[in-house]
Amino acid sequence: MKINGVGVAVCPMHVEQVDSTFIMHNPVTGKVIMLNRTASLIWDIIVDHSEKKSDICTRDFVTRVVKMFDTEDLKEGEVQEDVEGVIAAFFGAGLLRME
Amino acid sequence: MRGQSLSMHIFGEYIFDPDRLVFYRSNLDAETIAQIHTHIGVDNDYESVRKMLNAHDASEIRIRPGALKRAGICLTNNCNFRCNYCSASSLEGNVESIRIEDVLVFISDVMKRWTVNKLIAKSDDPLSLYFTGGGEPTYDWGMFQQAVMGIKQKAKDNSIPLSLGITTNGLLDTPKTEFIAAQFESVMVSYDGMPTIQNKNRCSTRSLHTSETVKETIRALLKENLQLTVRTTIWQDDFHHMKDMADHVFGSFGDTVEWSILPVVPAGRALKRASKVRDRLKGQDFLEHYLETVAYARHKYGYVSINSPIFQGDITSVYCGAISAFCSCPWLLPDKTIITCIESCAQKTVIGRVHDGRVEYFDKCQDPIFKMYQEKFDECKHCVAYRFCKGGCPVRHLTNRESPTEMGDWECATIQNYWAHVLVGALKGERSLGWCVVPVELCGVERADVLSLTRTE
Numbered sequence: 001m002k003i004n005g006v007g008v009a010v011c012p013m014h015v016e017q018v019d020s021t022f023i024m025h026n027p028v029t030g031k032v033i034m035l036n037r038t039a040s041l042i043w044d045i046i047v048d049h050s051e052k053k054s055d056i057c058t059r060d061f062v063t064r065v066v067k068m069f070d071t072e073d074l075k076e077g078e079v080q081e082d083v084e085g086v087i088a089a090f091f092g093a094g095l096l097r098m099e
Numbered sequence: 100m101r102g103q104s105l106s107m108h109i110f111g112e113y114i115f116d117p118d119r120l121v122f123y124r125s126n127l128d129a130e131t132i133a134q135i136h137t138h139i140g141v142d143n144d145y146e147s148v149r150k151m152l153n154a155h156d157a158s159e160i161r162i163r164p165g166a167l168k169r170a171g172i173c174l175t176n177n178c179n180f181r182c183n184y185c186s187a188s189s190l191e192g193n194v195e196s197i198r199i200e201d202v203l204v205f206i207s208d209v210m211k212r213w214t215v216n217k218l219i220a221k222s223d224d225p226l227s228l229y230f231t232g233g234g235e236p237t238y239d240w241g242m243f244q245q246a247v248m249g250i251k252q253k254a255k256d257n258s259i260p261l262s263l264g265i266t267t268n269g270l271l272d273t274p275k276t277e278f279i280a281a282q283f284e285s286v287m288v289s290y291d292g293m294p295t296i297q298n299k300n301r302c303s304t305r306s307l308h309t310s311e312t313v314k315e316t317i318r319a320l321l322k323e324n325l326q327l328t329v330r331t332t333i334w335q336d337d338f339h340h341m342k343d344m345a346d347h348v349f350g351s352f353g354d355t356v357e358w359s360i361l362p363v364v365p366a367g368r369a370l371k372r373a374s375k376v377r378d379r380l381k382g383q384d385f386l387e388h389y390l391e392t393v394a395y396a397r398h399k400y401g402y403v404s405i406n407s408p409i410f411q412g413d414i415t416s417v418y419c420g421a422i423s424a425f426c427s428c429p430w431l432l433p434d435k436t437i438i439t440c441i442e443s444c445a446q447k448t449v450i451g452r453v454h455d456g457r458v459e460y461f462d463k464c465q466d467p468i469f470k471m472y473q474e475k476f477d478e479c480k481h482c483v484a485y486r487f488c489k490g491g492c493p494v495r496h497l498t499n500r501e502s503p504t505e506m507g508d509w510e511c512a513t514i515q516n517y518w519a520h521v522l523v524g525a526l527k528g529e530r531s532l533g534w535c536v537v538p539v540e541l542c543g544v545e546r547a548d549v550l551s552l553t554r555t556e
C-alpha cells in the first residue's frame with residue numbers, strides 16, 4: 001500500500017484490542033505498545049487499506065479523526081499535525097516500514 | 100561466609116542454612132562445610148531483590164503499573180455491621196460513592212494491562228478482580244449489581260476470561276446469595292467461628308445477632324460450584340475457644356469448607372479495646388492454640404483445610420506485590436483514587452486516580468509502605484523465618500509502630516515460633532505443616548548428614 005504516495009508495509013505484530021485501544025506486541029523485539037484512541041483509529045485505517053492493497057493520504061485520516069471526535073473545536077491543521085506525528089511514531093516504533 | 104547472605108540457625112545437633120535450605124551437623128569442620136557449600140549453591144535471591152528494592156527512593160518513587168493479572172475494587176466505605184475489631188472503623192453515612200462509569204474506566208485500563216501480560220507472558224489465565232475493603236461491598240446492592248454486570252459485559256465484549264472474588268459479611272438474603280453464587284468464582288464470608296463469638300464481635304446495625312443469617316449464607320454458597328472460605332477473625336483472649344470453633348465450623352458446614360483464622364490486628368476500632376487489655380492479649384499464644392486446633396480438627400474430621408494468613412506457606416522472594424515497586428494489584432477506592440494495598444488505611448500509597456473519564460497514574464509519589472518494606476527486608480534477614488516471611492507485612496508494621504498496644508512484637512514472635520516449629524518437626528522426620536527433610540548424598544562428603552528442606556504439599 002502507499003501512504004501519501006510512499007510504499008509502506010505493516011510489520012508483523014501480535015495485536016489485541018480492548019475497547020477502542022489496540023495493544024501491539026512485536027514478537028521479535030518483545031516490545032509492547034498501547035495505542036491511544038486516535039492512534040488506534042489511524043492504525044485501524046492503515047491495516048484496512050493494507051489488506052485491501054489500496055492507497056491513502058493524510059487527508060483521509062484527518063477526515064476520519066474529525067468525524068470520530070465530532071466536535072467543532074478541532075482544527076484540521078492541528079489534526080493533520082497529530083496524524084503525521086502518529087504515523088511517524090509508527091515508523092519509529094517498528095510498526096511500519098518503507099517498502 | 101562467602102556468598103552467605105542470611106544467618107545460620109542452630110537446631111539441636113544441626114545447623115539450618117537458610118541460603119541453601121539445608122541442615123547439616125553442627126560439629127563439622129570448616130573444610131567439610133566448605134565442601135557442602137561448594138556442592139550446594141545458594142538458592143536465595145536476597146542480594147538481587149535487595150538491589151532492586153534499594154534502587155528506588157520511597158519518598159519519591161515513580162509508579163507505573165505494567166502488565167497486570169489482578170486488581171481490586173472497593174465500592175464503598177459504608178457498612179451495615181459494627182465489628183468490634185474493624186481496622187477501617189467502618190460506619191454508614193460516607194458520602195463518597197463511586198460511579199459505575201468510573202469503575203468501568205478503571206476496569207478498562209486493567210483489562211488493557213491484562214492483555215499486555217497475555218501478549219508478553221503468553222498467558223491466558225483469567226483476570227482476577229476482587230471486591231472487598233472499606234466497608235461491605237454489597238452495602239449498596241444496586242450499585243454492586245450494576246458494577247458486577249458491567250464488568251462482566253466488558254469482559255465478554257473484549258473476550259477476556261474473568262474470575263471474580265468477594266469478601267462479604269454474609270448478611271445476604273436468598274436472591275443476593277444466588278446472584279453472588281452465579282457471578283463469582285470465589286467468596287470469603289466473615290464468620291467468627293461460633294454463634295456467641297460471632298454475635299459478640301459482629302453485630303449489625305439492625306439486629307444484634309447475625310450468626311444465623313450468616314450461617315445460612317454460608318450453607319447456601321456451599322451448595323454452589325465456587326471456592327468458599329470462612330474467615331474467622333479472633334481476639335487473642337478468645338484463642339481458647341478455637342477447638343469449639345472448629346467443631347462448630349466443620350460441624351455446621353462440613354469438611355469441604357476452607358477455614359481461615361486471623362488474629363485481630365490492633366487498628367481502627369480494635370485499638371481502643373486492645374489498648375485497655377494489651378497485657379492480657381500479649382500473653383496469649385496463637386501458635387499453640389492454632390496447632391492444637393489443626394491437629395484436633397484433622398483427627399476428628401479427616402483432612403480439613405485450615406490456615407492462617409499470618410503464616411505465609413512457602414518460600415518467597417518478597418512478602419507480597421502490593422508495594423509500588425511491583426504494583427501487582429491496584430485498588431480503586433470510593434474517592435476514585437487508586438492505591439497499592441487495600442489493607443492500608445491511614446498510610447495508603449496513592450498511585451493514581453480516575454479523573455475525567457480516564458485513569459491517570461501519577462508520575463511520582465511517596466510510598467510509606469514501600470519505605471517500611473525496604474527497612475524490614477534488611478532488618479529481618481537474621482530471623483529464622485526470613486525465607487518465608489521476608490520482613491512481613493509492611494502495612495501491619497506501620498500500624499503496629501504507631502500503636503500503643505505493642506502487638507507488633509507479638510506477631511513477629513508468633514511467626515518465628517511457627518517456622519521454628521516447622522523446622523524442628525521436619526528435622527524429626529515428620530511431615531511438618533507441609534514440609535519435610537530429604538537426605539542429600541554429596542560425592543566426597545561423608546558423615547555430613549545433609550538434609551534438604553522440601554515441600555510435601
